[in-house]
Amino acid sequence: MIEVNGKQVEWEEGITVEKLLKKMNYTFPKIVVRVDGKVIEKSDWEEHHIPDQSVVQAHHLIAGG
Amino acid sequence: MAKSIEDMRKSRRALASYDYDQAEVEKGYTGKTLYINISDNTIKSKNVTEQMKDIFIGGKGFGLWYLWNGVKPETRWNDPENEIVISSGPIGGITQYPGSGKSLVVTLSPLTNSVMDSNVGGFFGPYLKFSGWDALEIQGKAEKDIVIFIDGDKGKITIEEVDIDPTASHLVSEQLTELLAENEKDKKNISIVSSGSGGENTNIGILNFSFYDLRRKVARMKQAGRGGIGTVFRDKKIAALAVKFSNLSGRSNNPADPSKIAKTGVKITREINKFDDEQFRMRQIGTANLMTPMNDYDLLPVHNFKYGSHPDAAGLSSDTLRDRFTQNMPDGCWVGCALSCCKAVDNFELKTGPFKGEKVLVDGPEYENAAGLGANCGIFDANYVIEANFYCDTYGIDTISTGTIIAFAMECYENGIINKEITGGLELTFGNADAAMELIHQMGQGKGFGKIASQGVRRMKKIFAEEYDADPAFLQDIGMENKGLEYSQYQAKESLAQQGGYAMTNKGPQHDEAWLIFMDMVNNQLPTFEKKAEALHYFPMFRTWFGLQGLCKLPWNDIVPEGNAQTDSPEKIPEHVQNYVDIFNAVTGKKIDQDEMIRQSERVYNFQRIFNLRLGFGTREHDASPYRALGPVTEEEYESRSERYDKQLKEDLGIDPTEMSITDKIKEMRKYREGRYETLMDVVYERRGWTKNGIPKLEKIKELGIDFPEVVDVVKKNL
Ligand code: SF4
Numbered sequence: 076m077i078e079v080n081g082k083q084v085e086w087e088e089g090i091t092v093e094k095l096l097k098k099m100n101y102t103f104p105k106i107v108v109r110v111d112g113k114v115i116e117k118s119d120w121e122e123h124h125i126p127d128q129s130v131v132q133a134h135h136l137i138a139g140g
Numbered sequence: 141m142a143k144s145i146e147d148m149r150k151s152r153r154a155l156a157s158y159d160y161d162q163a164e165v166e167k168g169y170t171g172k173t174l175y176i177n178i179s180d181n182t183i184k185s186k187n188v189t190e191q192m193k194d195i196f197i198g199g200k201g202f203g204l205w206y207l208w209n210g211v212k213p214e215t216r217w218n219d220p221e222n223e224i225v226i227s228s229g230p231i232g233g234i235t236q237y238p239g240s241g242k243s244l245v246v247t248l249s250p251l252t253n254s255v256m257d258s259n260v261g262g263f264f265g266p267y268l269k270f271s272g273w274d275a276l277e278i279q280g281k282a283e284k285d286i287v288i289f290i291d292g293d294k295g296k297i298t299i300e301e302v303d304i305d306p307t308a309s310h311l312v313s314e315q316l317t318e319l320l321a322e323n324e325k326d327k328k329n330i331s332i333v334s335s336g337s338g339g340e341n342t343n344i345g346i347l348n349f350s351f352y353d354l355r356r357k358v359a360r361m362k363q364a365g366r367g368g369i370g371t372v373f374r375d376k377k378i379a380a381l382a383v384k385f386s387n388l389s390g391r392s393n394n395p396a397d398p399s400k401i402a403k404t405g406v407k408i409t410r411e412i413n414k415f416d417d418e419q420f421r422m423r424q425i426g427t428a429n430l431m432t433p434m435n436d437y438d439l440l441p442v443h444n445f446k447y448g449s450h451p452d453a454a455g456l457s458s459d460t461l462r463d464r465f466t467q468n469m470p471d472g473c474w475v476g477c478a479l480s481c482c483k484a485v486d487n488f489e490l491k492t493g494p495f496k497g498e499k500v501l502v503d504g505p506e507y508e509n510a511a512g513l514g515a516n517c518g519i520f521d522a523n524y525v526i527e528a529n530f531y532c533d534t535y536g537i538d539t540i541s542t543g544t545i546i547a548f549a550m551e552c553y554e555n556g557i558i559n560k561e562i563t564g565g566l567e568l569t570f571g572n573a574d575a576a577m578e579l580i581h582q583m584g585q586g587k588g589f590g591k592i593a594s595q596g597v598r599r600m601k602k603i604f605a606e607e608y609d610a611d612p613a614f615l616q617d618i619g620m621e622n623k624g625l626e627y628s629q630y631q632a633k634e635s636l637a638q639q640g641g642y643a644m645t646n647k648g649p650q651h652d653e654a655w656l657i658f659m660d661m662v663n664n665q666l667p668t669f670e671k672k673a674e675a676l677h678y679f680p681m682f683r684t685w686f687g688l689q690g691l692c693k694l695p696w697n698d699i700v701p702e703g704n705a706q707t708d709s710p711e712k713i714p715e716h717v718q719n720y721v722d723i724f725n726a727v728t729g730k731k732i733d734q735d736e737m738i739r740q741s742e743r744v745y746n747f748q749r750i751f752n753l754r755l756g757f758g759t760r761e762h763d764a765s766p767y768r769a770l771g772p773v774t775e776e777e778y779e780s781r782s783e784r785y786d787k788q789l790k791e792d793l794g795i796d797p798t799e800m801s802i803t804d805k806i807k808e809m810r811k812y813r814e815g816r817y818e819t820l821m822d823v824v825y826e827r828r829g830w831t832k833n834g835i836p837k838l839e840k841i842k843e844l845g846i847d848f849p850e851v852v853d854v855v856k857k858n859l
Binding site: 080081082100101102103104105107114132133134135136137138139140 | 418419420427430433436437507508628630651652655657658662663664665667694697698700704705706710711
């Protein structure tokens, strides 16, 4: 299991930041991702593997109304 | 309508005039405000006191203070003593920092019977100030239609009768601009405020504030949209306000430290140039950039806020709308706004209504128009939204309320509460664009079923229950209004904090106090009641500040500076908050910090709450939410997201839904959600320094320094 934005999500072998965002349906273009507190740059999302038990924050920087 | 501008010129008849020496602007203030009583044609100047500047700052703060003094507890929106106050604010009118040209309008609303405020672009507020006036206060009622002219170049004010047809706002703006301008270039020195026939025929009349577009050669308009301010305007028989000021420069606001403002402005302008294309694309799409993400995250209101997305949403996607905007360069509603979110569709050929066949310019559509007039009514057709947008603006009716009203009428129609006999033949089913368009014409022109719809959702509920035997409880659940104001266009069901952001407000469910949906629902940054309450304290206070200064909210967080993600509270955009503190200090010469910034807002926010109280509102019962905003009302709504709701029953309530009937599931869910909303109210009130009934405590108002005897009196009477 990993924690994504405070919720428990099934961990999968080989899951990367990019795959996780897809799985969560997080399509918004401006998301700041932290894995165990460390910001992962967008350019690294495809490569960055998320270990089991990680705490992930995917903060959408959406301004809204 | 006058046959020509020449005829109009000849028809001008002054009822009163007033010559004045234009007060110099000093550190963002002229120190004078203009009072006009149109019952007896009094025109006079008032002095701005230091106390007003310290406590009420400007903009909405000045508006509330004047209105408080102008009305009595029993005053209603259409009494002559009701006022319309327009004021920008000390920062309003600078040209070096984006979003600094807003006007704030305050009045008693025909929808809520309480205080209403609206923040609007266009040139009127800054030109008013540079003509010598920190605020314009209009009281009384004229006998015949009048136009008020403020000539800031000559120092002359006149109240006049002019042969002008006030029913179509875009023509009023165009004709009066033409009348006052000496040549084409001079038109940019003029701004007109007008409403339209919707101001006469509905409770949702708006004020259009013009700004002249030299490239397109047309007077464009921005809207003070919420709460029926245009209805008050036309009830007072004001056809238009016009201001002319020709000497605008970067120094017009005469700030204490111009170089600090310039430096801060350059910094954010660089950010916008560098990041806007990859962030929110405000310059390309404007607020319509929200259409696609809202649908993707199940937050776009669909079918009277039943759902949050729709398979046909592509018809109104951000990119579909972008492709309809015919401008090819960024466009701002005030000078120097690098964020330039204004969009327009040129040469749009109208298919219906009094201007059928004409090619017109349509400002927008913005997110709220597309979401409210389109998605919420089940209409995913860009042409419809553009045409509806044009007519709402020129009739002078609020697009947000109109969308929510039509969506409510459609749900009532589909439930058999109203039928063709009642609607005069309109088949008001979701998705029926022709019927919706016809209803907009009826509302704008005061005809047919439009006469009922134009009264707003709260009165429609009463009429449907009393005259058509509808179940009042069901109408209460699905009628999306709070305090009498229609909801703006976001689906709040899965964000408790946003439910509070809508209904625990001063004027009603406009999202300008707090927009917390993503922070709460998606990012889960507000997992506890205390965190939600903290956000429902901080953001309404922070955002109130824009309305005190003459500022637009968008450049605060619709552009994000580099390194923001690494800050302690990225959602606050700390660097931009500091920019605002720096600019305020640079304009006024004062030395506030971020804490004092929040205190400035807190004073005005609490004063407004007490103003509501004085008028018979402003307590807990008025912060109640229709259940549609909190959770699923109907079976179809529950079933459409049954996986989500069943999971919540199991995980959040500890109830196994497997054997439960859908009625029981809805009942349990409702008990849970309504309970949470009540708890949130307790915690928010506590955080704001209010009693359990939502009344500011005496020690709170003392601490804020707004413990004037008449304020204390109101509070004491209600404790
Ligand atoms: S961001 Fe848009 S609405 Fe705000 S001031 Fe600039 S152009 Fe006007």
